[in-house]
Every structure is written in structure tokens, then in C-alpha cells.
């Protein structure tokens with residue numbers, strides 16, 4: 001990764017032997033199945049847990065997902081609660097272990113790298129430093145008994161032991177000033193209870209950025225904030241990306257936030273539905289020209305970022321046939337969006353579509369048979385009686 005730090009021996013020195021053609025992160029056919037009820041409860045909303053009694057059965061949270069992320073790339077994972085977006089993010093940075101498939105960091109198997117006994121300890125440590133996370137709830141992420149200086153000193157002590165107390169203090173002061181937390185000297189001595197929600201999230205973000213990671217998983221980082229603060233925090237992340245060249249996996253259930261973040265970073269949006277990526281492409285392409293009927297639904301349900309525009313938003317009829325969601329522990333054969341999809345035909349109940357594009361390129365893909373002009377889908381019978389007007 002690029003860095004503007006001038007006083008440290010950063011871990012880039014360990015990258016010399018790596019193949020620069022490798023993507024920063026590569027997920028290949030990755031699946032994750034949760035057997036532990038606690039993990040199932042974290043991955044799925046209460047409504048699905050109760051309706052399908054998901055506490056007993058193993059549940060597929062991620063199903064055969066492939067994704068490449070390059071240096072300085074921005075990929076926004078968007079979808080409803082339970083779609084697998086956080087599980088995908090956590091698996092990508094090594095917090096969750098795939099049940100099947102492989103995650104590679106710069107060509108190396110991430111799970112192998114993270115094993116304590118890995119032969120190359122420097123490389124192994126570098127992978128841990130290089131992949132960081134910012135959580136949704138900054139209050140839970142910050143120790144209430146530590147000052148800002150103490151909180152921010154921890155990762156520096158861990159990853160840059162050569163820095164003395166003065167170096168650490170100076171680095172923290174500079175970062176606070178760069179991110180608008182001023183007067184920095186005063187903020188350094190504050191405790192979390194003396195910070196606003198937006199300031200806490202900024203400190204949590206700074207803590208991740210201080211170790212100069214290659215990629216940050218920003219997991220619903222603005223969803224707990226007031227609408228007025230969301231843009232500020234997203235702008236901060238984008239500024240830090242400019243400064244440090246950090247790649248981002250930005251997870252959001254909100255398409256409006258996804259559009260803002262991916263659009264400003266010239267990044268991609270990956271739309272997720274029940275453990276699969278169902279559409280992926282450049283942000284504006286996906287939003288202006290959605291190819292998957294589920295993306296249409298998300299677009300229909302999203303509100304403008306500016307609350308003043310909400311009242312002016314006129315809603316057509318929902319583009320979904322029904323709000324019926326599949327049972328994550330017993331997913332249907334075929335396309336998992338079939339029950340709600342106004343375009344579903346017979347083949348959608350028999351075969352599971354893969355991510356494809358009409359022109360065969362990888363730029364903008366959708367997991368829908370309608371992308372393929374010669375597919376048997378077109379000669380099959382619709383499975384629902386009528387389509388809502390909006391999609392006809």
C-alpha cells in the first residue's frame with residue numbers, strides 16, 4: 001500500500017517477494033456455514049430466526065462467493081439484514097473461517113497465514129496488520145476507561161514497537177488534526193463519555209487507519225449515526241483513502257449510503273441476497289441500470305440521503321410479488337429470489353443462476369437468466385400470475 005508516514009519502518013518492506021499481479025484480496029468459491037447458534041443469531045435478523053426457528057439447524061450464511069479486491073479498490077456490499085454482507089466482509093479479512101473455498105491475501109491463503117505456527121512470522125503478522133475492521137457501534141468498540149491517547153496508542157505499541165512514547169504521541173496528534181478532531185492535545189486526554197457519537201466513530205476509524213492497513217472493512221459504520229453525520233463520516237473515510245491509499249470493503253444495508261460512498265470513490269457495488277452476490281458492477285451502472293430484479297426492489301425501497309427530499313419521494317407499487325423470504329436453513333432449489341421475483345419462470349425453480357453479463361464481460365454482472373438472450377428461460381412459463389406494473 002502507499003503511505004505518507006515518514007518515520008517508521010512499515011511492513012511494506014516484507015512485500016518485496018510478492019507477486020505484484022496478485023489482487024490484494026481474492027475470495028474463491030467461498031462458503032460459510034454456521035453451526036453455533038450464537039453465530040447464527042449474529043448473522044440473521046430476529047424476524048428470520050423466529051419464523052424459521054434457526055437455532056437448531058446449521059445455516060448457510062455465504063454460498064459459493066467469488067470476489068477480487070485490488071489495491072485502493074472500493075467495494076460496497078449492500079443487502080438486507082441476513083444477506084451475508086457482514087459475513088462476507090468478516091471472512092474476507094480472516095475473522096470468519098470459510099467452510100469451503102479460499103481467501104487469499106496477496107496470493108497467500110489467509111487462513112494459513114493467520115495460524116500461529118505459520119513459517120513466515122513477519123508475513124503472517126503483516127497480514128493481521130494489513131486487514132482492519134471498523135465496527136458499527138463505536139461505543140462498544142472503545143474502552144470507556146481509556147483516554148483517546150491510550151486507545152490510539154495500543155495498536156501503535158503492537159505493530160510499531162520501535163516507536164517511543166513521544167513518537168506515538170506525535171503520530172496520534174497529527175492524525176487527530178488531519179481528521180478534524182481539534183484541539184488535538186485536549187481531545188487526546190478525553191474519555192469516550194466525553195465524545196459525541198460522531199467523534200467516537202472518528203476515533204474508531206483513526207485507530208484502524210493508524211496502522212496503515214491495506215484494507216479496512218467498514219461494517220455498517222454510519223448506520224448508528226444521525227443522518228446529518230453520515231455524510232461527514234463517509235467523507236472522512238474517503239479522505240483517509242486518498243491519504244493512505246487504503247482499499248475499502250464498505251458494508252451497508254442502505255442503498256443510499258452505498259451509492260454515496262461507492263460513487264464518490266469510483267468503486268463497485270455488490271448486491272447480496274441470502275448468501276449470494278446477485279449483482280455487481282460500477283456504482284452508477286448498478287443503480288441507473290439495475291439488471292437483477294432484487295436490485296430493483298432495493299432501489300425502490302431506498303430513501304434520499306437528504307431527509308428534506310424524503311417527503312418528495314413518491315412511491316410506486318412494490319416491485320416484489322411477495323415479501324416471502326426463503327428459509328436460510330432450507331433454501332429452495334433454483335434461484336433463491338424466485339418467490340418474490342416478478343420475472344420468475346419455470347427454470348428459476350430448477351436452476352441456480354450464476355453471475356453473468358450479456359456481453360460476457362465482468363464489468364457489470366447479475367445472477368439472473370434474463371442476462372442471457374439464448375437461455376431456456378425465455379421459452380419457459382412465468383410462475384407468478386401477474387407482474388406489478390412498475391416492471392412491465
Ligand code: SF4
Nearest residue numbers: 335341344348368369
Ligand atoms: S433467475 Fe429468475 S427468479 Fe431469479 S432473479 Fe432472474 S428471473 Fe427472477
